[in-house]
Amino acid sequence: MVTRWVSVAVSIGAVLLAVFVTAMLFWAIGRDPIEAYAVIVHVFVDPGLLGESMARGVPIVLATLGLIVAFRMNFWNIGAEGQIYLGMFAATGVVLWGAASHMLPPALMMPTMVVTAFSVGGIWGLIPAFLRAKLQVNEVLTTLMMNYIAMLFVDYLVYGPWKDPHGHGFPLTIPFPDYALIPLIPGTTITSGVIACVVVAILVYYVLSRTKLGYEIRVVGESASAARYAGISYMQVALLGMLISAGLAGLGGLSIVSGIIGRLRPRASPGYGYTAIIVAFLSELNPWIAVPAGLIFGGLVTAGEALQAALRIPFSGIQVFQALIFLFVITGEFLKRYSLEVSWGRR
Amino acid sequence: MASTSKDAERKLLTRREFLGISGTAAAGIAVATAVAGGVIGYFAGQTSAPAAGPAKTFTKTITAAGPTKTITAARGLKAGYIYVGPVGDYGWTHAHDEGRKWADSHVPGWKSTYVESVPEAEASGAIESLISQGAELVITTSFGYMDATADAAAKHPDKYFVHISGYKSGAAGNATQNMSAAFAEFYQLYYLCGLAAGAVTKTGIMGYVAAYPTPEVIRHINAFALGANYSYRKRTGKDIKAYVVWLFSWFNPGKTRQAAMSLVEERNADVLAFTEDSPTTLEVAEEYTTKKGRKVWSFSHYSDMRKYGPHAHLTGQIVNWGPIYRDFYRMVETDSWETVDIWGRIGDFVPYRWRKPEDKSTCCKPEGVVYPAPVNSVVPSEWTTLIKQRYEDMKELIFEPFSLEGNLGEPIRDQDGKVRIDGKIVPRADHDMLWSMNWFVDYVKSPIPK
Numbered sequence: 001m002v003t004r005w006v007s008v009a010v011s012i013g014a015v016l017l018a019v020f021v022t023a024m025l026f027w028a029i030g031r032d033p034i035e036a037y038a039v040i041v042h043v044f045v046d047p048g049l050l051g052e053s054m055a056r057g058v059p060i061v062l063a064t065l066g067l068i069v070a071f072r073m074n075f076w077n078i079g080a081e082g083q084i085y086l087g088m089f090a091a092t093g094v095v096l097w098g099a100a101s102h103m104l105p106p107a108l109m110m111p112t113m114v115v116t117a118f119s120v121g122g123i124w125g126l127i128p129a130f131l132r133a134k135l136q137v138n139e140v141l142t143t144l145m146m147n148y149i150a151m152l153f154v155d156y157l158v159y160g161p162w163k164d165p166h167g168h169g170f171p172l173t174i175p176f177p178d179y180a181l182i183p184l185i186p187g188t189t190i191t192s193g194v195i196a197c198v199v200v201a202i203l204v205y206y207v208l209s210r211t212k213l214g215y216e217i218r219v220v221g222e223s224a225s226a227a228r229y230a231g232i233s234y235m236q237v238a239l240l241g242m243l244i245s246a247g248l249a250g251l252g253g254l255s256i257v258s259g260i261i262g263r264l265r266p267r268a269s270p271g272y273g274y275t276a277i278i279v280a281f282l283s284e285l286n287p288w289i290a291v292p293a294g295l296i297f298g299g300l301v302t303a304g305e306a307l308q309a310a311l312r313i314p315f316s317g318i319q320v321f322q323a324l325i326f327l328f329v330i331t332g333e334f335l336k337r338y339s340l341e342v343s344w345g346r347r
Numbered sequence: 348m349a350s351t352s353k354d355a356e357r358k359l360l361t362r363r364e365f366l367g368i369s370g371t372a373a374a375g376i377a378v379a380t381a382v383a384g385g386v387i388g389y390f391a392g393q394t395s396a397p398a399a400g401p402a403k404t405f406t407k408t409i410t411a412a413g414p415t416k417t418i419t420a421a422r423g424l425k426a427g428y429i430y431v432g433p434v435g436d437y438g439w440t441h442a443h444d445e446g447r448k449w450a451d452s453h454v455p456g457w458k459s460t461y462v463e464s465v466p467e468a469e470a471s472g473a474i475e476s477l478i479s480q481g482a483e484l485v486i487t488t489s490f491g492y493m494d495a496t497a498d499a500a501a502k503h504p505d506k507y508f509v510h511i512s513g514y515k516s517g518a519a520g521n522a523t524q525n526m527s528a529a530f531a532e533f534y535q536l537y538y539l540c541g542l543a544a545g546a547v548t549k550t551g552i553m554g555y556v557a558a559y560p561t562p563e564v565i566r567h568i569n570a571f572a573l574g575a576n577y578s579y580r581k582r583t584g585k586d587i588k589a590y591v592v593w594l595f596s597w598f599n600p601g602k603t604r605q606a607a608m609s610l611v612e613e614r615n616a617d618v619l620a621f622t623e624d625s626p627t628t629l630e631v632a633e634e635y636t637t638k639k640g641r642k643v644w645s646f647s648h649y650s651d652m653r654k655y656g657p658h659a660h661l662t663g664q665i666v667n668w669g670p671i672y673r674d675f676y677r678m679v680e681t682d683s684w685e686t687v688d689i690w691g692r693i694g695d696f697v698p699y700r701w702r703k704p705e706d707k708s709t710c711c712k713p714e715g716v717v718y719p720a721p722v723n724s725v726v727p728s729e730w731t732t733l734i735k736q737r738y739e740d741m742k743e744l745i746f747e748p749f750s751l752e753g754n755l756g757e758p759i760r761d762q763d764g765k766v767r768i769d770g771k772i773v774p775r776a777d778h779d780m781l782w783s784m785n786w787f788v789d790y791v792k793s794p795i796p797k
Binding site: 159310 | 461797
């Protein structure tokens with residue numbers, strides 16, 4: 001382990017190195033790197049673009065916070081994407097039911113959507129947790145494959161029973177009424193979902209570090225067998241942990257349909273659940289870092305589009321640029337964990 | 348016992364180990380990339396120093412717009428496009444990008460930029476990016492961008508917006524006045540392709556590789572089946588059978604290949620039409636024709652794809668979005684904006700719209716917004732003549748595929764036997780029927796997924 005100062009220096013160094021290499025890449029394809037970086041900074045300054053960045057960051061942050069819970073207990077939940085889709089399904093279901101039955105007062109709409117999206121996402125996550133705890137089924141496979149089931153399930157709904165009857169046959173649900181949308185923070189272009197992210201981060205931190213469940217999650221994460229000797233029920237911890245993990249991803253799904261799109265459509269999540277895996281590792285499984293890291297990633301997605309629009313950097317170039325930044329930061333994190341020892345010849 | 352428990356321990360990768368492994372891999376790749384990046388950068392600097400020239404002037408035009416504007420540009424206007432795929436897909440996005448270049452070159456003083464591969468959920472960010480880059484006119488080229496475009500139009504009343512393939516516009520009354528809708532409609536061309544298909548098929552079985560069951564794709568399949576049945580019945584007295592395989596994707600060459608092969612192998616189709624953004628179906632037809640000794644025909648889609656299947660190419664549907672974009676450019680430039688809901692069909696955006704006699708027909712040459720690809724000479728001349736005649740008639744909307752005339756004088760029935768177009772109460776399909784078509788004609792034997 002290294003001292004805090006070295007750690008900070010490594011992080012900054014990694015970012016600077018990433019900036020340098022991408023600058024060379026931009027320069028190699030004939031673009032002015034300084035101007036490229038001006039465009040990226042502009043994304044975080046321009047109110048319209050900042051609003052877009054934050055709206056995209058929210059589902060990433062919520063899914064990341066969920067993944068942190070799962071990864072802390074050494075449960076490789078690759079299924080945030082599917083859990084996001086289930087959350088979108090649940091939130092939309094509440095809106096459609098409310099619109100059809102008029103039984104839900106508008107003021108109760110959003111709270112009901114939140115509870116339902118969390119529960120349905122969470123229940124979806126219980127399946128791989130149960131299979132792992134009971135039958136030792138590898139959760140990487142189950143969570144990953146369940147993503148496709150969730151995505152196709154939403155496809156089925158929007159192409160079939162949930163299709164807007166006045167939508168000319170296009171695969172879309174009805175647009176959400178205003179009271180089912182996530183409002184902006186008054187006076188800004190920023191979605192109030194950002195506040196929700198902070199609140200959820202506090203809750204995740206509290207659960208992980210101040211509760212019995214959080215303790216058990218960490219023990220299971222360090223060593224499943226040690227946990228067993230200590231009398232911790234793996235089944236119980238896995239189920240509760242995944243309920244929280246997948247439930248938070250479900251909330252991420254809610255923030256997509258209510259905060260970005262305003263209705264349900266096929267393939268509504270452009271892979272935010274997978275992005276969240278990267279962000280979870282970038283933030284060292286720390287809920288405090290996850291919030292800014294996820295929001296900044298939302299900004300980088302927007303920056304990718306701004307770079308295309310401003311400098312005609314092709315999409316593949318943008319992908320290389322985004323990948324390089326994360327590669328360097330992850331490498332920096334890795335280097336922090338080990339000290340470098342140079343040895344000559346045999347040890 | 349001891350060894351098995353050890354093995355069990357080993358299987359569970361701890362977080363630390365995982366980070367260790369992935370970190371090592373990351374570090375390795377990072378170092379390699381840094382080296383490679385340095386080398387590339389070095390050589391780019393060494394060898395292509397002159398190439399850096401034009402790029403520099405390009406950046407200058409952005410930072411210092413004033414002095415470089417020597418062209419007649421009235422206001423130096425900028426258009427921004429959003430594409431759903433990469434510009435190199437040789438399908439939908441490629442066609443739009445060609446249209447963009449065409450419009451840029453036909454209206455002096457306009458510059459354009461674009462953002463490619465934009466997921467539908469992220470369209471609003473791309474629109475904001477284009478506006479922050481000074482775009483006066485934003486053109487969004489996928490159905491999924493409709494809501495985001497309408498929202499942006501309401502948010503930016505001083506900018507102009509065109510959405511492709513949707514139903515929201517000021518003209519339609521469900522968006523602000525600064526938003527228009529436009530579309531290049533292919534169903535007439537699919538009918539002509541069908542005529543060619545029915546004229547050459549041996550098995551009388553048509554295969555269709557289809558993206559999504561949207562009204563657009565459904566009416567294209569129907570139009571193709573109607574056309575194929577017309578010529579096949581005239582030739583043989585029998586009806587065709589058309590089978591559809593759904594991809595649930597607009598661009599998926601792998602799945603398209605499987606779908607096309609299954610239509611040939613399992614259904615015995617010898618003509619393959621398609622709605623998918625790659626030349627894969629045509630390539631499969633070419634493979635059967637040249638390598639597997641089985642004659643299979645296919646078509647061009649969006650662009651002239653003859654080079655992908657020189658022995659299997661029958662005709663096809665081709666689009667030039669350019670004239671549509673040019674008109675929007677001009678409207679913005681001359682402050683004569685009017686919100687519209689355009690369907691570019693045969694005869695639209697053609698200076699001389701009057702139909703011509705067959706021997707002078709402009710069929711299958713670049714014309715207007717949509718036109719057929721050249722018809723393979725294997726199609727007997729009587730059918731080529733009919734294709735030309737109907738193409739010319741459709742310029743003036745004298746002929747309509749979804750009519751009794753398009754179906755050998757018989758009413759058009761759906762798969763349940765219900766008469767949809769009877770020639771009396773419903774003489775021919777109108778905009779609303781085409782726009783929300785959710786039934787197959789009875790020649791199609793596959794169901795519409797529910």
